[in-house]
Amino acid sequence: MTTRPPFVDAHLHMWDRGRLRYPWLDEADKAPIADSYLPADYVREAAAWNVVGAVHVEAGAHPGDAAGETRWLDELAADTGLPTAMVAYVALDDPEVEAKLAFHAGHARVRGIRHMVNWHPTDPGRAAHPYDLTRDDAWRRGYALLARHGLSFDYHGFPPQLTGMAEVAALHPDTPVIVDHLALPIVADGLEAWRDGITRLAAMPHVSIKLSGASFVGAPFADIVREMIDRFGTRRVMVASNFPTDRLFATMDETLGAYEALLADFSEDERRDLWGRNANTLYRLGLTL
Numbered sequence: 503m504t505t506r507p508p509f510v511d512a513h514l515h516m517w518d519r520g521r522l523r524y525p526w527l528d529e530a531d532k533a534p535i536a537d538s539y540l541p542a543d544y545v546r547e548a549a550a551w552n553v554v555g556a557v558h559v560e561a562g563a564h565p566g567d568a569a570g571e572t573r574w575l576d577e578l579a580a581d582t583g584l585p586t587a588m589v590a591y592v593a594l595d596d597p598e599v600e601a602k603l604a605f606h607a608g609h610a611r612v613r614g615i616r617h618m619v620n621w622h623p624t625d626p627g628r629a630a631h632p633y634d635l636t637r638d639d640a641w642r643r644g645y646a647l648l649a650r651h652g653l654s655f656d657y658h659g660f661p662p663q664l665t666g667m668a669e670v671a672a673l674h675p676d677t678p679v680i681v682d683h684l685a686l687p688i689v690a691d692g693l694e695a696w697r698d699g700i701t702r703l704a705a706m707p708h709v710s711i712k713l714s715g716a717s718f719v720g721a722p723f724a725d726i727v728r729e730m731i732d733r734f735g736t737r738r739v740m741v742a743s744n745f746p747t748d749r750l751f752a753t754m755d756e757t758l759g760a761y762e763a764l765l766a767d768f769s770e771d772e773r774r775d776l777w778g779r780n781a782n783t784l785y786r787l788g789l790t791l
Contacts (some may be wrong), residue, residue: 506762507774508791510781513682513714513742514585515561516540516578522571523564535746541584547745547754554778556786557742558585559656559682560616565593567708569580569605587785589614594644595635595686603644613785614654614680617641619667622660645670645677654678654785660686664699668685671706678708680784683715683744687726695731704733710784713761713776714742716750728765731746736772740781741765 506677517524519538527536545557547654568591575588590606592599594617606612621637622628635641636659646656655677657667664685681703687696703709712736716723731739741761748757774791779785782789 505667506552509741510554510778510787510789511548511553511556511743512712512740512781512785513559513744514544514556515745515747516544516558516575517561520575521574522543522567524562525564526562530566535749536629537584537745540687541578541582544584544685544745548743549760550719550755554791555586555782555787555789556584558588558783560591563591565591568592572606572609572612575610579611580770585611587611587613589616591616592785593617595638595640596644598642600647600775602645603651603653607653609771614656615648616656616658618661621663621664628660631671634666636663636670641754642670649674649676654680656680656682658682661691662694663701664695664703668702671703671709675706675708678784681711683712683718684726684730686718687716688718698729709735710738710740710780712740712742714744716757716760717748724764737774737780740784741777
């Protein structure tokens with residue numbers, strides 16, 4: 503068997519239900535992943551995948567626990583070596599956004615911020631907000647502060663929002679943008695808005711994207727992955743597990759095995775980029791790979 507390339511997991515979550523609040527994990531359909539998920543749990547699930555680093559992305563903790571999540575993860579990393587780095591939560595339209603960004607940036611393992619902007623023009627059930635934050639003036643003012651603190655931005659929203667995100671990204675080329683979960687190309691919705699949005703984003707060298715969240719997509723997944731890599735290239739795409747969330751749909755081995763199969767035709771050098779070196783570079787981890 504060919505040795506697997508070093509894997510830097512560009513997107514994982516951990517939670518300690520006894521320490522922090524995660525309201526979304528109380529929903530009935532989240533029961534299979536609702537227990538605390540700690541480094542030892544992740545290491546066990548990912549044992550076959552040559553993990554050399556991992557980026558924790560804010561895990562939907564109660565907003566009042568955002569600072570506590572960063573403190574906890576910092577302690578966890580000091581004790582266990584995981585996570586290697588983290589993307590923290592700050593609501594960019596918060597009146598206190600400047601102070602909150604400064605707090606998280608003051609922790610050496612924090613590399614970026616994620617404020618999920620989920621909104622959909624025709625399906626209120628998918629909307630975390632009553633309007634599209636990417637077009638909101640207060641949100642854009644908060645976004646403009648990220649570069650001042652040396653922070654990147656993880657984008658998580660629906661395809662109709664990609665045009666707004668592209669506008670914001672173009673205004674702030676000093677803020678790296680990392681698009682989560684293939685930009686959620688939900689096939690049942692049609693792919694026109696998704697394709698237009700990723701075309702705009704891929705044209706900007708400071709934007710990259712994660713090969714993750716396959717459960718959101720549906721068929722034809724292989725075609726979508728190939729198109730995404732064609733647009734962004736093999737230096738701005740990162741493989742990520744999105745675990746334990748994606749365990750709602752498949753095991754770790756099934757999930758990463760699907761990505762492995764889709765990337766098998768790339769060169770060894772390209773696969774090393776996709777599986778680890780890109781995340782190391784884009785999240786500024788400083789690993790030797």
